[in-house]
Amino acid sequence: MSVEGIVKADTADRLVNGSAAGESGNGRLLEIRDLDVSFELARGAARALRGIDLDLHAAEIHGLVGESGSGKTVTSTCIMGLLPVPPARINRGRILYRGTDLLELSEPDRRRTRGREISIVFQEPAKYLNPSLKIGEQITEMLGLHMGMERNRAMERAGELLELVGLPNSRRILSGYPHELSGGMKQRMMIAMAISCDPSMLIADEPTTALDVTLQLQILNLILKLREQFSMGVLFISHDLAVVHEVSDRVSVIYAGKIVESAARDRLFNEPLHPYTQLLLLSIPDAQKRGQRLKTIPGRVPDAEHTPAGCAFHPRCPLAEDICAREIPPTTEHAAGHTAACHMIGKKWISS
Ligand SMILES: Nc1ncnc2c1ncn2[C@@H]1O[C@H](COP(=O)(O)OP(=O)(O)OP(=O)(O)O)[C@@H](O)[C@H]1O
Ligand SMILES: [Mg+2]
Numbered sequence: 001m002s003v004e005g006i007v008k009a010d011t012a013d014r015l016v017n018g019s020a021a022g023e024s025g026n027g028r029l030l031e032i033r034d035l036d037v038s039f040e041l042a043r044g045a046a047r048a049l050r051g052i053d054l055d056l057h058a059a060e061i062h063g064l065v066g067e068s069g070s071g072k073t074v075t076s077t078c079i080m081g082l083l084p085v086p087p088a089r090i091n092r093g094r095i096l097y098r099g100t101d102l103l104e105l106s107e108p109d110r111r112r113t114r115g116r117e118i119s120i121v122f123q124e125p126a127k128y129l130n131p132s133l134k135i136g137e138q139i140t141e142m143l144g145l146h147m148g149m150e151r152n153r154a155m156e157r158a159g160e161l162l163e164l165v166g167l168p169n170s171r172r173i174l175s176g177y178p179h180e181l182s183g184g185m186k187q188r189m190m191i192a193m194a195i196s197c198d199p200s201m202l203i204a205d206e207p208t209t210a211l212d213v214t215l216q217l218q219i220l221n222l223i224l225k226l227r228e229q230f231s232m233g234v235l236f237i238s239h240d241l242a243v244v245h246e247v248s249d250r251v252s253v254i255y256a257g258k259i260v261e262s263a264a265r266d267r268l269f270n271e272p273l274h275p276y277t278q279l280l281l282l283s284i285p286d287a288q289k290r291g292q293r294l295k296t297i298p299g300r301v302p303d304a305e306h307t308p309a310g311c312a313f314h315p316r317c318p319l320a321e322d323i324c325a326r327e328i329p330p331t332t333e334h335a336a337g338h339t340a341a342c343h344m345i346g347k348k349w350i351s352s
Contacts, residue, residue, distance in 0.1 A: 027058075028055050028056065029056050029057055029200060030054070030055065030056040030079070030095070031054075031055050031094070032052055032054040032055070033094045034051045034094070035049050035075070035094070036051050036091040036092045037049040037078060037091065037257075038304070039088050039089070040087050040088075041305070045305070046303070046304035048071050048257050049078070049093075049258075050256070052075060052258065052259055053259060054252055054262075056235055057233060058200065059227060060233050061249050061250075062249065062252065063248030064236070064238075064252050064254060065237075065241055065244045065251060065252070066239065066253060066254035066255055066301075067297075068239060069301045069304070070256060070301050071256070072206075072254060073237070075254075076235065078090070078095065079118065080114060080120050080203065081102065081105075081107075097113070097117065097118065116146040116197045116198075116199060117200055119197070119201070121202065121205065122205050122207075123206035125178075125183075125187050125189065125190040126183075128190065129178040131177065134176065135174055135175075135176055135181075138193065139174075139189075139192065139193055140155055140157075140158055157196070158170070158174055158192075158196070161192040162174070162188075164192065165189070165191050165192045166218070166222060167189065173189075183211055183215070187207060191223075191226070201232060202223075202232050202234045202235070203234075204235070204237060206239070207223070208240075209239075220246055223236070223247060236248055241284055245269060248265045250262065250263070251264075251265050251269075253268075253274065253277050255301065256301055256307050256308075259331070259341070260276055260313065260340065261273060261274040261338075261339065261340040261342075263338040264338070273334055274340045274342045275317050275318065276317070280297070297316060299315060299316040309325060309326065310328060311324045311327075311343065319344040324343050
């Protein structure tokens with residue numbers, strides 16, 4: 001299906017159902033299959049993603065959690081078609097959006113899906129806002145480009161969007177510049193821009209990391225409200241397990257470019273199978289406590305140029321045996337919807 005096909009089907013679905021329904025026949029909005037990405041550097045290849053599988057349903061919040069360098073942003077930029085190719089190379093895999101492989105779309109078609117079908121909010125909004133363009137111009141540009149709105153209507157819509165994300169006095173904000181906004185306000189503005197063209201899917205890549213705890217909470221509540229209101233599927237990326245717990249329906253844990261465990265949120269937190277997930281949970285005294293960060297697992301995520309053989313986690317794993325250094329563990333389903341990739345599952349448990 002061409003991107004026009006996707007957009008038309010989407011529009012038709014919205015008209016018929018009054019919602020952002022229209023995911024592919026199996027109920028999934030996004031299906032990532034065996035996505036493998038490396039960076040070709042002068043000194044050698046860095047394997048950033050080693051066969052990722054990930055699903056997102058409409059109106060679902062899927063949390064992707066992992067330490068720094070584990071491949072979260074490579075995943076999000078790859079979905080958005082914003083990976084710098086080269087040096088990046090997509091070795092294999094598919095990213096099906098409503099059944100259409102985004103990796104096979106032409107660049108103009110990809111550009112049309114960006115913002116209109118799938119949007120992204122990054123950690124540092126300041127980096128992505130144009131400092132010399134008034135806020136109103138930045139939002140209306142998107143509305144004109146994707147929705148064909150004429151200027152006055154677009155400006156009116158921009159005002160509505162700012163109110164929606166909790167920025168009152170929208171008229172004053174629209175005629176101002178990004179530097180006049182605080183960090184929390186900039187992030188709200190980025191979210192307003194991201195949802196301006198009514199996308200069916202939002203990627204939030206560490207959207208609250210740069211904010212203090214109170215603002216973090218406000219932004220998380222905003223994302224929950226928007227999901228409710230617009231039935232958007234959200235891929236919520238964070239290194240903060242407590243934040244992920246707060247918002248997600250399903251959680252996937254990524255380690256050195258591979259999803260090591262995935263399950264419904266409560267199942268993952270109550271019955272973690274992978275030693276890495278267990279250690280992550282143990283590193284947080286109270287998983288419900290906000291503002292806690294992943295920490296205190298001895299060692300660190302290997303960089304993409306030096307991924308250990310076998311299970312990449314084995315040098316840090318208290319349960320590792322010989323096989324872990326030799327063979328990559330297959331991903332297996334241990335209960336409905338609960339997958340993990342570890343040779344040692346069921347053999348021992350780490351007790352707290
Ligand atoms: N442009 C690039 N060139 C070379 N290597 C890269 C590039 N971008 C990412 N990588 C490597 O890919 C791996 C994954 O990086 P990524 O940015 O996805 O991590 P992350 O999980 O988002 O980390 P963080 O929590 O710090 O944002 C890392 O080893 C990183 O060094
Ligand atoms: Mg990142």
